Amino acid sequence: MGLKAISAPRIFDGNQYHTDAALVWDKEHIHTIIPLSELTDDIEHQHFADALIAPGFIDIQVNGGGGVMFNNTITPQGIDTICTAHRKHGTAYLLPTLISSTPENIQLALSATQQGMSDHIAGLLGIHLEGPWLNKDKKGAHDPNLFYAPSVEDLKQFAWPSQGKVLVTAAVENIEPSALSWMKAQNFTLSCGHSNAKASQLTEEKLSYVDGFTHLFNAMSPFEGREPGVVGTALNTDSAWCSIITDNIHVHPQSFLLAHKAKPQGKMLIVTDAMATVGSEKDYFELDGEVISVVDNKLVNSRGSLAGAHIGMDESVANVIEWGISEDEALKMASTYPAQALQCEKLGALKNGFRASATVLGQDYRSQAVLVDGKLY
Numbered sequence: 402m403g404l405k406a407i408s409a410p411r412i413f414d415g416n417q418y419h420t421d422a423a424l425v426w427d428k429e430h431i432h433t434i435i436p437l438s439e440l441t442d443d444i445e446h447q448h449f450a451d452a453l454i455a456p457g458f459i460d461i462q463v464n465g466g467g468g469v470m471f472n473n474t475i476t477p478q479g480i481d482t483i484c485t486a487h488r489k490h491g492t493a494y495l496l497p498t499l500i501s502s503t504p505e506n507i508q509l510a511l512s513a514t515q516q517g518m519s520d521h522i523a524g525l526l527g528i529h530l531e532g533p534w535l536n537k538d539k540k541g542a543h544d545p546n547l548f549y550a551p552s553v554e555d556l557k558q559f560a561w562p563s564q565g566k567v568l569v570t571a572a573v574e575n576i577e578p579s580a581l582s583w584m585k586a587q588n589f590t591l592s593c594g595h596s597n598a599k600a601s602q603l604t605e606e607k608l609s610y611v612d613g614f615t616h617l618f619n620a621m622s623p624f625e626g627r628e629p630g631v632v633g634t635a636l637n638t639d640s641a642w643c644s645i646i647t648d649n650i651h652v653h654p655q656s657f658l659l660a661h662k663a664k665p666q667g668k669m670l671i672v673t674d675a676m677a678t679v680g681s682e683k684d685y686f687e688l689d690g691e692v693i694s695v696v697d698n699k700l701v702n703s704r705g706s707l708a709g710a711h712i713g714m715d716e717s718v719a720n721v722i723e724w725g726i727s728e729d730e731a732l733k734m735a736s737t738y739p740a741q742a743l744q745c746e747k748l749g750a751l752k753n754g755f756r757a758s759a760t761v762l763g764q765d766y767r768s769q770a771v772l773v774d775g776k777l778y
Contacts, residue, residue, distance in 0.1 A: 403427075405445045407770070407777065408437050409452040409761065413729060415737050415750030424454055426757035429775040433753055447777065449761050452769055456736035456750050457493025457758030458714040461568060461670070461743060462529055462616070462644060464498045465677035465709075470686055471497045473677075475509040477517040484524035486680025487673075488778050490713020491735075491760040491768035494526045494748065496568055498674075500688065501532030501543040504558070511562055518564035523773045526743065527565030531615065535595035536572035541620040542708035543595065544689045550575045553583045561587065566743045570615040573607050574598035581610040590743055592644070593631065595620045600629040608634075613642040613742055616674055617660055618652050619707075636663040642742045644672040647720045648712040650699045654724040661726065670738040671717050671731075676700055676709035719766035736760070 408423035412434055423440045425432040440446060465471055467486030469479050480497050487495055499510040507530065514528040537545040549555075561567065568590045573581060574597070584591055593603070594615025599622065603611075614621070614635035622630030635643050643664060645652060651674070661669050673679070676693065677686035684695040693700050693708045702708045714735055721731045733749075740749025747755045757775040762768060771778045 403443065403445065404432060405775070405777075406440060407447050407449065407454060407759065407761065407772065408440065409449045409454045411452075412454040412751065413456075413732055414752065415456045415733065418729075424751055424759055426772075426775055429757055431751055431753055431755045431757050434751060449769055451764050453762045454751075455732045455760050455762065457748065457772060458491045458718075458735045458760045459526070459739035459743075459745070459748060460487065460492045460495040460673050460675070460714050461739050462498050462531070462672040462674050463487060463492075463495045464500055464675060465686065466675055466679045466681070468677055468681035468683050468686070470677045470688060471510065472500050472502055472506070472688060473686075475499070475506060475513050477513050477520055477522060480513060480517045480525055481522050484522060487675070487713060488524060488771045488773070489680050489768065491715035491718075491762065491771060492524065492713065493758045493760060493771050493773050494524050496526055496529040496566065498529040498531050501535060501547045503547065508559055511559055514565060515562040518562065523776065523778075525565065526745070527567055528562065529568040529570065531570040532595065534569070534571040534576060536575060536597045538597040539572070539595045539620045539622070541595060542688065542693070542702060542706065550577070551580055552577065553580050556580060556583055566590065566745070568592060568743065570594040572596040572598065573611060574602040578606055578610070581607065585610050593635070596631045597622045598631050598634075600634050603631070603634045608638060608641070611638070611641055613644060615644055616651065616672065617643040617645045618656055619646065636660060639665050639668070642668045642670055642738065644670050646674050646710050647671055647717045648673075648699075648710045649720055651707065651710065657721065658724060658726075667733075667738050667741060669734060670742055671714065671721065671734045673712050673714055673717055674710045675712060678711050679713055713768070715760075715762060715766055715768040722766065
């Protein structure tokens with residue numbers, strides 16, 4: 402097949418910038434970054450004027466896209482539609498996210514993910530189970546009738562994927578340490594979310610199993626002077642990452658900036674929490690028999706409560722830059738830090754030997770193209 406390349410006035414490799422440079426890859430892996438002037442005629446090449454090439458964006462919380470909700474279309478084809486829709490918004494890789502569902506649907510989702518990984522669906526990294534192991538007091542748009550605290554035996558009943566990453570969001574205050582320990586022993590990434598815990602319930606033992614916190618500030622007990630809650634614990638746990646929705650609806654920019662200052666570098670990452678309307682002409686969808694609609698660019702249910710987000714990764718990155726985060730840090734929050742959170746050692750940077758993945762952004766930070774495992778979309 403030979404070497405291929407894309408070039409732009411600027412390339413950010415995850416650590417430093419390269420001016421008037423080309424990203425060169427061989428099959429599915431990055432070969433090098435070289436000055437554009439050194440690019441030889443035998444390399445198949447596409448140039449993007451007035452653009453920036455960055456490590457491929459990774460979204461670890463995607464409920465739907467392209468008119469499809471993962472909960473409603475629990476198939477490899479549904480996953481592929483979601484991945485395709487989000488590539489239009491700069492996302493190279495994602496975790497399709499199953500909102501709280503029945504054990505039967507959980508197994509369908511795990512099996513669809515396994516099949517999708519075997520079929521090499523472009524952009525599929527694994528699966529995110531957001532529930533049903535949550536706290537009913539912080540249910541959000543989830544159906545609390547589905548919630549339960551799993552035992553080790555409950556967890557063992559599922560046929561878990563042998564390929565890809567597994568991220569579980571759970572209200573850890575309600576789950577026995579034995580179950581948390583079992584999940585960690587399977588190399589799952591465990592995130593605390595939809596939790597109403599007091600700080601005293603998030604014990605040192607339980608926090609030792611926690612890798613991160615899901616959509617900081619949303620569906621979790623707040624930070625108060627006399628009670629830190631989940632938010633305060635998340636901000637004060639240096640070892641844990643926090644994902645955050647940056648649609649300017651779920652979280653106020655000042656709250657985002659305060660959290661970014663509080664967390665160590667590399668421990669804040671962007672997620673979209675996107676629903677079926679992203680990449681779709683339809684501005685509504687159904688979840689558990691309830692119609693969710695886009696109203697004033699936000700997704701709400703019949704009660705007016707927020708129900709996911711109507712945004713892509715490119716716009717999410719543009720927002721945090723507008724709020725005052727440096728461009729390089731914003732790009733890492735969408736690529737390098739999610740890769741680190743999931744322990745994807747060959748993603749999140751444009752380096753020799755890494756997977757050939759990149760996001761091409763225009764001057765307005767809107768996606769122009771996405772490279773996934775050596776294929777340019």
